[in-house]
Amino acid sequence: MKIIADENIPFLKGVLEPFADVIYMRGEGITKRDILDADAMIIRTRTKCNRNLLDGTSVKFIATATIGSDHIDMNYCRENSVNVAVASGCNAWGVVQYVLAVINLLKPMETNTPDGLTAGIIGAGNVGERVAFILEQLGYRVLRCDPPVKNKISLGEFPPVLGPSPVDRTKLSTPNFYDIDEVFERSDIISVHLPLQADTNKYIGERFFGLIKNKPLFINTSRGDVIDEDSLFSNRKKIDKLVLDVWSSEPVINKKLLSLTDIATPHIAGYSLEGKINATVMSVRAIASYFGIEALKDFSINPPEFPSLPMEDRSHPGLTKILSDSFPVMKEDKKMREDPDSFEKQRSSYILRREIPQEVYLNIAARIKQYPY
Secondary structure, X not given: OEEEXXXXXXXXXXXXXXXXXXXXXXXXXXXXXXXXXXXXXXXXXXXXXXXXXXXXXXXXXXXXXXXXXXXXXXXXXXXXXXXXXXXOOOOHXXXXXXXXXXXXXXXXXXXXXXXXXXXXXXOOOOOXXXXXXXXXXXXXXXXXXXXXXXXXXXXXOXXXXXXXXXXXXXOOOHHHEOOHHHHHHHOOEEEEOOOOOOOOOOOEOHHHHOOOOOOOEEEEOOOHHHEOHHHHHHOHHHOOEEEEOOXXXXXXXXXXXXXXXXXXXXXXXXXXXXXXXXXXXXXXXXXXXXXXOHHHOOOXXXXXXXXXXXXXXXXXXXXXXXXXXXXXXXXXXXXXXXXXXXXXXXXXXXXXXXXXXXXXXXXXXXXXXXXXX
């Protein structure tokens, strides 16, 4: 068996070699010639798997160590019996950490409560629902916008939140969900968590930006192309603070847009040690299941234990310190502004941060509810 793997997928080297001939390459440099006789690929977003790459090859299985699949032509794969495994939710808690870190930096609280701030979550999937859940626990009013999920809940179905440490959706009901117009009209914070697909490409544009009333903090950690950049430019004055981790045409980014941001990073919101471990584990298990490699079906990697926290840190100031210590986001922002042309190098050489576990957020939230001031 022959497997072509992206060389920047961590913790992978040496795992599959006892069972396959594994060739590691730069993801963006993989060509048809490289995969002509390959049985499988393990990739990231930088490898565009479409007809041009796959047609005429022997590839029958693709594992992507990412939460999205917009870099894969899923219709082509279905029509040509190429199986695809996506690491859904693998880095969701890393994105939660990013969103909370930038909120704490740009909309800091003077007390232990968010003082009535409303957070709009556009896309309440595996990532967005976790963000919504933790913000609610911390005292924010949350407006979820996700019509497909709302529709399922109206029918008594509760789609699972995929990935490690899931949250429970069964207590939600349709009143927890709002139209996107209302999210833009009422929110003090707007965080975008949409998948990139045909109906979300350039989805957030002039009509929605025109509804803004509260000069919100606007955050996009999903995909750059879900935002219409021209509309963002023309409506920038309606937004108080702008945070972008994702960009159209990555790794070549719009420097004019960069100049309009308050925090800019090179698509590393989900780049935590735990997130990368989860993605690799899920990809290896998917390969093992498909090809019948019994020894790897329960493959795991155990990260170091997250440092314990003293009780006095279990407060909102404590959370702010934990976030700033575990994720000094302004260092990444500084690198981006100094050398935006090295976007891909910054992303591939990023030192993986530790991901704050769900139970830490919940412990702090409980402490805040007990001692709100």
